[in-house]
Amino acid sequence: MSELDVFTVEQSLPGQRLDRFLHSRYETSSRAEIQRLLSQGCVRVNGRPPKPAQAPRAGDLVEIRWPDVTAAEVAPQEIPLDVLFEDSDLLVLNKQPDLVVHPAAGHEDGTLVNALLHHCRGQLSGIGGVARPGIVHRLDRDTSGCLVVAKNDLSHRALQEAFATRRVEKVYQCLVCGDLQPTSGEIRARIARHPVQRKKMAVTTGDGRDARTTYRVLEQLAGAAFVEAQIHTGRTHQVRVHFLHLGFPLVGDVVYGARANARLTQETGWRAPRQMLHARRLAFRHPHSGRWCEFNAPLPSDFKEALSVFRGAEAVPAN
CATH class of the missing domain: 3.30.2350.10 (Pseudouridine synthase)
Structure with missing residues (x-):
């Protein structure tokens, strides 16, 4: 079943496009993904389909209906992970340097996502799609350290909201x-x-x-x-x-x-x-x-x- 997010814009942002505003709020979604949601009618502002270029105004009621997620299909690979913490909701890693977080052009495998699929064996949020299951935030390939991964969709949404509202x-x-x-x-x-x-x-x-x-x-x-x-x-x-x-x-x-x-x-x-x-x-x-x-x-x-x-x-x- 698709999931609905509803929030109220706190302050007017003249000169800022709605698609950019939504991208800043949901940083783990690419701007192209946000624009796709807008074009598919998955976003409503005050009950009406908005234009991507319109500026958010204080008091606007924004509704986003996220489409059904798809199961992760990237191949699992046995890559060592330094796990700092793990429970049924999330996983916190000490990411090693020289490890790309998710598959992309030139890095189709050998990524953190490949390692997570092997480690979690099907227990990952599918919100990120087939290429980014469980990924809430990213570190550059050559940056090491703490990275949190969501193991279910509810945790993914909650963590995504925490990052977007600067509570991390x-x-x-x-x-x-x-x-x-x-x-x-x-x-x-x-x-x-x-x-x-x-x-x-x-x-x-x-x-x-x-x-x-x-x-x-x-x-x-x-x-x-x-x-x-x-x-x-x-x-x-x-x-x-x-x-x-x-x-x-x-x-x-x-x-x-x-x-x-x-x-x-x-x-x-x-x-x-x-x-x-x-x-x-x-x-x-x-x-x-x-x-x-x-x-x-x-x-x-x-x-x-x-x-x-x-x-x-x-x-x-x-x-």
Whole structure:
């Protein structure tokens, strides 16, 4: 049976399209999927089919009838998983680096989804469709750390809503190039698709999406800083783009910080195997019990090695 979501728009958003607004609320659904729902008449605003380009207004009653889900059909594969927690509703993993979350062009198998299908043996939410069963949120291929997976549709919807309404605590640890100053602060900078390189994101003063990151330096190292960052929004590449905006790209991030990393390699004689970004902590209310849950993922070996390299010179704890 199809599922109905109903909510009221809290504030008017002039200049923002309805399809983009819905995509920001349901980030695990692609914009193309949202547009498909609109074109198929699955969305109503104040009881009427809306236009994708209309702007949401305060008080609008939005109804979304999600079509029946399909069973996951991607092939199960026996890939080792580091499970931090598991019950009948969800699974929390410490995702290893160099693991793509779901199948896509160029990565048809060997993904986290393939591993989950083997591990869960049919107990995964089908809301994400055949390619993304159970997937509530994503981490980049080369980002390690905490990731939650839904094992049934009710948990999937509840977790998806928690992410959309910013009731999930997401804390990362990373290494950035240089002596990060100030040693703590807040970054508020809108993020949008890069105007030329469409696979990249960029800070913009124009039509971007609000993004907020708070951070503190845990340790100033020789040529790099060990930083803890909490993201209060969930934009694509948010940590990477925000620290680039400050002028301190992530160690190992050749997409956003190729020049800075080339200099760092010359100075240290060491090259990072990936961007040094780790989802350290994830906290949220359990979708079934309502209990507040907090999960911590230990740093992987390559991140520890990077810390050792930069601690080769005298490290300075942050004040």
